[in-house]
Amino acid sequence: MRSSFNFFAKLPADPPLLLIYSKLSAQELYLKCRLLDKQQSFLATLALLEKQEQEAVVYQQRLLMDLLQSQTHPIMTTIAFSAAAHHRLLNALWLLMKNPFWELASKLAVMRLLGQLKGQELKVADATLDEIKAKLNSEHSREICQGFELLTLLLPGFIATDKVSALLPTVQVKLTSNDGSVRVAALNCLALFIPRLSTSESSALLPAIRLKLDDNNWYVRQAALNCLTVLIPRVSLTEVSRLLPAVQGKLVDNYEDIREAALKCLAVLIPRLSPREVNALLSAIQLKVTDHFWAIRQTALKCLALLIPCLLPSEISALLQAEQQKLTDKEWMVRQMALNCLAMLIPYVSSSEVSALLPAVQLKLADSGWWSVRKAALDCLAVLIPYVSSSEVSALLPAVQLKLLDNDRMMQHAALKCLAVLIPCLSSREVNALLPAIQLKLTDNELIVRQAALKCLTVNIPRLSSNEVNALLQTVKLKLADNEWNVREAAFKCLSLLISQVAPSEVSALLLAVQLKLADNDSYILQTLKCLTLLIPRVPLSEVSALLPVVQLKLANIEWDVRQVTLKCLAMLIPYVSPNEMSTLLPTVQLKLVDNDWRVRQTALKCLSTLIPYVSPNEVSTLLLAVQLNLADNVWNVRKAALNCLARLIPRVSSIELSALLPAVQVKLTDNEWNVRQAALNCLSVLIPRVSPREVRQLLSVLKERLTGTDKEAQEVAGSCLITLVSKLTSADQNKFIREEGASLVHTHPQLFYQLVNTLISQAEKKVKDWLLSLQQVSESDLFLQAFVSHYQLLLNEQLPSNGLQLNL
Secondary structure: OOOOOOOOOOOOOHHHHHHHOOOHHHHHHHHHHOOOOHHHHHHHHHHHHHOOOOHHHHHHHHHHHHHHOOOOOOOOEEEEEOOOHHHHHHHHHHHHOOOOOOOOOOHHHHHHHHHHHOOOOOOHHHHHHHHHHHOOOOOOOOOOOEEEEEEEEHHHHHHHHHEEEEEHHHHHHHHHHHHHHHHHHHHHHHHHOOOOOOOOHHHHHHHHHHHHHHHHHHHHHHHHHHHHHHHHHHOOOOHHHHHHHHHHHHHHHHHHHHHHHHHHHHHHHHHHOOOOHHHHHHHHHHHHHHOOHHHHHHHHHHHHHHHHHHOOHHHHHHHHHHHHHHOOOOOHHHHHHHHHHHHHHHHOOOOHHHHHHHHHHHHHHHHOOOHHHOOOOOOOOHHHHHOOHHHHHHHHHHHHHHHOOOOHHHHHHHHHHHHHHHHHHHHHHHHHHHHHHHHHHHHHHOOHHHHHHHHHHHHHHHHOOHHHHHHHHHHHHHOOOOOOOHHHHHHHHHHHHHHOOOOHHHHHHHHHHHHHHHHOOOHHHHHHHHHHHHHHOOOOOHHHHHHHHHHHHHOOOOOOOHHHHHHHHHHHHHOOOHHHHHHHHHHHHHHHHOOOHHHHHHHHHHHHHHHHHHOHHHHHHHHHHHHHHHHHOOOOHHHHHHHHHHHHHHHHHHHHOOOOHHHHHHHHHHHHHHHHHHHHHHHHHHHHOOHHHHHOOOOOOHHHHHHOOOOHHHHHHHHHHHHHHHHHOOHHHHHHHHHHHHHHHHHHHHHHHHHHHHHHHOOOOOOOHHHHHHHHHHHHHHHHHHHHHHHHHHHHHHOOOOOOOOOOO
């Protein structure tokens, strides 16, 4: 059967334009899929569907939804296309079924489109629906929730609309369950049901959901509000008006999540309200701004912020006055919220109102209450600044600058953030006068203040002339020798911003100064080396050879942190050194693997990881043994670094050496530190594809044991290793694994088993039919898998002949 989509009627199998399109990014291809030119649209569709990369998945999913809804899509036109194009699209979709970056559940949508193209209606069997219904009617909450989970997976496209209507009473009755988790699951399921229901069914559902707004379980109230957010666009204006007070009442709920859900629900309600209702809502919320309970006043201000885009200019002016009055509220949290709300209101008010508002906000810079009010005032001023005149900016500058002397570090931080917005509006004279005060903050004891000062300087640096950059550079260079380590650290960070603006001649002069400092061997050698790490990317290649031995000498320094930073410097130099220099450097760094300080050993391993691509084949074996010795280090950080280094080294190691390495890595799975166990699992994921199936088979029991632990992250990595391991096995061994372990895995780790099935489907060299029978036996205990396998088999049996693309199906 032919389908009608936006495709070119007479298209060659693989035109040159398709090869060009295959080089484009997924985002560019998605835009081209929506072009009116049918040839370009079809070619872009093929190119996007055939992309196998993680970044493409989100655009492929969007495209798939467009194709599934093509009959009502506003942009795509519809024409009948040829048998060749029909087969070409089918092949692209079958390739998508074998795409490892797509999750198993997501591939249900691909099945739906394949079914449409082949004229097959893929629907869940009545027997499966009966089983789901039986789970929903169970007396055990866990089983009921499992039934709801299955429904949420199968609802999009696999359950006929009439079946949804038949299931509706069973789902709805669960709203009265004694178990809160069942009520939440029922509401979440109803949210998916709603788009499939008729208007009358939606209206009939409304009272039952509205009742749940008063449930004693706050999770249920939240789910009810989320469900109403989906339902509101489908009910009449009369019902919306009746619902408004109930949702409005949730704005004063004790739980913040409920108030947030109520605001989101109101956001859907507000566009459907009449001007009278908006006015009434505005008045009702404004009334709450004067409530005796401060939390309600605070929440009311939050809701007013939501109404701002829907208000008329006259209402904006009235709201501005009401919020401005709250700047004098006795509770600091209300004053803070009023300032936050005013910050949202500013883009909607007139220039005269902005000028009138400026002094009121400025006054809050001296608020006697909590520091956060003063901070909110500074944040509000940061929004105001682009809307005020240059004379007002100049008048505001001293007040903000004064806050740099505030005792509270958060105030200083906010003042610097505000100054960062002010700087582009100031004259060069004002900026030059301000610069010393900002530079002074580079020596502040508080990290966040120093960071904000650096951001201020970042804003200003592009405005500086080359002479000013050089002058600032000299100031910063002097600070590198300051007695206080935090001042030197701040100067180093400032230097990192300046270096990109410095002329090449200055870089050479700075490099010479750094080299001289290295030769001095003074107490500031650490900062000198750190400066060097910034300069290396700008150093001419001709100077690298001269720099390398100077840095290398510092590996013998008595201070561990100097040796550590030296290794970091060397790691940055590695891409620039010659093969001869590399041969000299390798044993020097390797020697640091037995350093008496664990941090140096750890950094040496990281440095070696950078070296690995440049190591000659005859040096790999020696390096492997040296790194492997660090697997027995007393400090877990070193053992972890050794495993990470091995993961980089493995692709360059011979098969004989890999076989010997496997047991050493396997032992680390029982390490006392979970970080090491995690690194061992990551290392195994690189190792497993490179050893024989016979060698990896023994790991099955170890990995299955890791799945039983309580550490979720370790379970995920072990699961990933297990998937890699099983995909490495022969078809016969894969069959055996599915038969023997499938039922257990699908029960204890269903998501992992789905990923495993997805990986096996995605293996181009394996035939799915070889193990699909075994999978069918396992799927008897899992309804989702049962539906997936049965539909997949149905599609395989009806597969049309290919026109060039060969797939192992």
